[in-house]
Amino acid sequence: MEALKQSLLELITETSTNLPPDVREAIKKAKESENAGTRAALALSTISDNIQMAEENISPICQDTGMPTFKIKVPVGANQMEITRNIREAIVEATETGILRPNSVDSLTGENSGNNLGEGVPVIHYEQWEKNKIEVRLILKGGGCENKNIQYSLPCELEGLGRAGRDLDGIRKCILHSVYQAQGQGCSAGFIGVGIGGDRTTGYELAKQQLFRKAYDTNPNPDLAKLEDYIMENANKLSIGTMGFGGNTTLLGCKVGTMHRIPASFFVSVAYNCWAFRRQGVTIDPETGKINSWLYKDKPQKSAPITVTESASNQQQASGSREIVLTPPISEEQIRNLKVGDVVILNGLIHTGRDTLHKYLMDHDTPVDLQGGVIYHCGPVMLKDSGGKWQVKAAGPTTSIREEPYQSDIIEKFGIRAVIGKGGMGAKTLAGLQKHGAVYLNAIGGAAQYYADCITEVEGVHFMEFGVPEAMWHLQVKNFAAIVTMDAHGNSLHQDVEASSLEKLAQFKEPVFS
Numbered sequence: 001m002e003a004l005k006q007s008l009l010e011l012i013t014e015t016s017t018n019l020p021p022d023v024r025e026a027i028k029k030a031k032e033s034e035n036a037g038t039r040a041a042l043a044l045s046t047i048s049d050n051i052q053m054a055e056e057n058i059s060p061i062c063q064d065t066g067m068p069t070f071k072i073k074v075p076v077g078a079n080q081m082e083i084t085r086n087i088r089e090a091i092v093e094a095t096e097t098g099i100l101r102p103n104s105v106d107s108l109t110g111e112n113s114g115n116n117l118g119e120g121v122p123v124i125h126y127e128q129w130e131k132n133k134i135e136v137r138l139i140l141k142g143g144g145c146e147n148k149n150i151q152y153s154l155p156c157e158l159e160g161l162g163r164a165g166r167d168l169d170g171i172r173k174c175i176l177h178s179v180y181q182a183q184g185q186g187c188s189a190g191f192i193g194v195g196i197g198g199d200r201t202t203g204y205e206l207a208k209q210q211l212f213r214k215a216y217d218t219n220p221n222p223d224l225a226k227l228e229d230y231i232m233e234n235a236n237k238l239s240i241g242t243m244g245f246g247g248n249t250t251l252l253g254c255k256v257g258t259m260h261r262i263p264a265s266f267f268v269s270v271a272y273n274c275w276a277f278r279r280q281g282v283t284i285d286p287e288t289g290k291i292n293s294w295l296y297k298d299k300p301q302k303s304a305p306i307t308v309t310e311s312a313s314n315q316q317q318a319s320g321s322r323e324i325v326l327t328p329p330i331s332e333e334q335i336r337n338l339k340v341g342d343v344v345i346l347n348g349l350i351h352t353g354r355d356t357l358h359k360y361l362m363d364h365d366t367p368v369d370l371q372g373g374v375i376y377h378c379g380p381v382m383l384k385d386s387g388g389k390w391q392v393k394a395a396g397p398t399t400s401i402r403e404e405p406y407q408s409d410i411i412e413k414f415g416i417r418a419v420i421g422k423g424g425m426g427a428k429t430l431a432g433l434q435k436h437g438a439v440y441l442n443a444i445g446g447a448a449q450y451y452a453d454c455i456t457e458v459e460g461v462h463f464m465e466f467g468v469p470e471a472m473w474h475l476q477v478k479n480f481a482a483i484v485t486m487d488a489h490g491n492s493l494h495q496d497v498e499a500s501s502l503e504k505l506a507q508f509k510e511p512v513f514s
């Protein structure tokens, strides 16, 4: 078993940096389904470039390397404690080399353990089988899409869809609703795993288990196979699109599993996974610890099950949109000149800030002048080089809506002119942008290599005690592109897409599977 740690390290590295062929194929089909020049097409082409860069740089596809979750099958008699020890060592090493972001945080103190270990982290599930090999599957599922998981208890009333009863049709409605409620915040286009039945805990477990299926397999249960096909065909008619920009592809995969329940409970649990669907698997020789085979590396046999609807109203044009170059400090006049749909190219100094910093700034001062400045909702992966200088390993945006309670106040208090993030923000921030003269810029979620490439220098950092992702990094950027999705005139692309997708959801109200 000497080689085991090295094998696990290889598995972690591949999972974080190299998307499997079935996922790539689904993204490729999505790209082909969008009309050239639309925002969705541009977002998908950034995503494709990013996937390529991550593989070439052997660096994280997305800066959020998620909750490492292992599913392991072992021969009778295998030493599970030894396997766990090796996993923990491999995790620590992958963190030291910037393959994983230090992501394990004490829930009460907020302290980052710094090495991705902690109470309950990583997650490891063991199962025995009668084969003489070890099978290890790993999924790195980030926080933004995890926050979009949802569990329904049937019967229930669903916005847009009405009553969902305790039958296949009620399940159908829940799944469509789950895609709608995620909007672009889980970095759509996404994959969903659905668990029908169980209790609240096992239902979610079953949903996550579905994510280990290959994107193009066929469900052995004909009813569920029909349901999966139906969802793939119709969820895309919601036209939420990549990053919630509108567009033809919202969902890249849907896998449904079922288990028994007790009479009083009927749960439908949905695990939402972003396009950065990082899962790999290996079989390992139990004597040597060496990798024998990879589980997700074969080319998909069937073509991608993506059906698209051409919907002219949702073809958000990006070509022909204005491109505006800005260098902070930015004036109010420059901001008021911007409109939803403009592409902003930023050069100069920007500052990262996410959950801990926003809360902190509510009743503390800022260590640097933010007048006319730009805040980037981002928790990067950083490594110190041999000369003691910080290097950016990955730096895409995080979900902005979490800062909704603070953002408007922070903009006003410090004179901030632009906020970069992803997924959009709510009514309070929109009003604040209008009142104080600021804009919201949407970067492409998950495109962590693409944006890391725009960062020319790390000028400094404050609040390292918050941990690497939550610290305030001061970054020099060049040609950092993002789209204005909320302007200083009360317009929000996110609000528009949410409203139009709710209208479209209502077309699925009538029973289909009776």
Ligand SMILES: O=C(O)C[C@H](O)C(=O)O
Residues within 6 Å of the ligand: 063, 064, 142, 143, 144, 145, 185, 186, 378, 379, 397, 398, 399, 400, 445
């Ligand atoms: O934590 C992050 O960097 C991003 C997170 O996965 C998110 O989607 O918001």
Ligand code: SF4
Residues within 6 Å of the ligand: 062, 063, 064, 065, 066, 141, 142, 143, 144, 145, 185, 186, 187, 274, 275, 276, 396, 397, 398, 399, 445, 446, 447
């Ligand atoms: S930022 Fe987006 S792509 Fe990255 S883990 Fe979060 S949801 Fe996934």
